[in-house]
Amino acid sequence: MWHVITTSLFIFFLVVSVYPLRTKKSLRTFVDGVRAMTTIAVLGAAFTVCALPASVTAADGEGILTLARVIELAAASAPEVRLSTTRVAEAEAKLAGAQARTREDPKMDLAAGPRSGPERSAEVEAGFEIPFELGSRREKRIAVAQAGIQRERHATGDVRRQATAAAVGAY
Numbered sequence: 444m445w446h447v448i449t450t451s452l453f454i455f456f457l458v459v460s461v462y463p464l465r466t467k468k469s470l471r472t473f474v475d476g477v478r479a480m481t482t483i484a485v486l487g488a489a490f491t492v493c494a495l496p497a498s499v500t501a502a503d504g505e506g507i508l509t510l511a512r513v514i515e516l517a518a519a520s521a522p523e524v525r526l527s528t529t530r531v532a533e534a535e536a537k538l539a540g541a542q543a544r545t546r547e548d549p550k551m552d553l554a555a556g557p558r559s560g561p562e563r564s565a566e567v568e569a570g571f572e573i574p575f576e577l578g579s580r581r582e583k584r585i586a587v588a589q590a591g592i593q594r595e596r597h598a599t600g601d602v603r604r605q606a607t608a609a610a611v612g613a614y
Contacts (some may be wrong), residue, residue: 508614510611510614513610513611513614514607514610514611516610517606517607517609517610517611518603518606518607521602521603521606521610523602523605523606524599524602524603524606526602527595527598527599527602527603528599530595530598530599531592531595531596531599533595534588534591534592534594534595535592537588537591538585538588538589538591538592540588541581541584541585541587541588542581542585542588544581545573545574545575545576547574549571549572549573549574550570550571550572551569551570551571551572552568552569552570552571552572553567553568553569553570554567554568554569555567555568
């Protein structure tokens with residue numbers, strides 16, 4: 444609804460600002476044109492506002508708010524509930540990161556170069572490093588991530604109940 448009104452006003456002000464530059468008519472003609480455009484813009488906005496509720500209401504009764512529909516909408520799409528749901532997804536992503544075997548990638552080093560001295564030769568050095576954790580750190584990270592998921596799920600349930608209670612109270 445507001446985008447139609449905003450667009451109408453934008454077009455109105457654009458025409459009002461460009462009209463005197465494009466024509467060489469008198470000021471009286473310009474004022475009459477502005478009045479006519481204002482009347483058209485007001486009537487168009489009024490028509491849009493009056494016609495909008497008829498187009499929004501669905502024929503199958505889906506547009507009618509019942510208590511069950513209010514509870515369903517509040518439990519699914521309240522901003523606090525959606526934010527809490529994303530926190531659960533974030534905690535699940537932390538679990539996926541905690542389940543990785545190592546936090547660092549294996550490393551392979553290779554160095555080669557000439558050796559200086561009385562005898563000319565080449566020196567080659569190779570190294571391979573695989574990090575591993577001591578003291579079952581991985582299991583502890585997984586346990587902490589799983590506890591975080593449970594905490595966020597419980598918080599989501601609480602937020603969902605609060606949003607539903609607020610919506611029912613407003614209904």
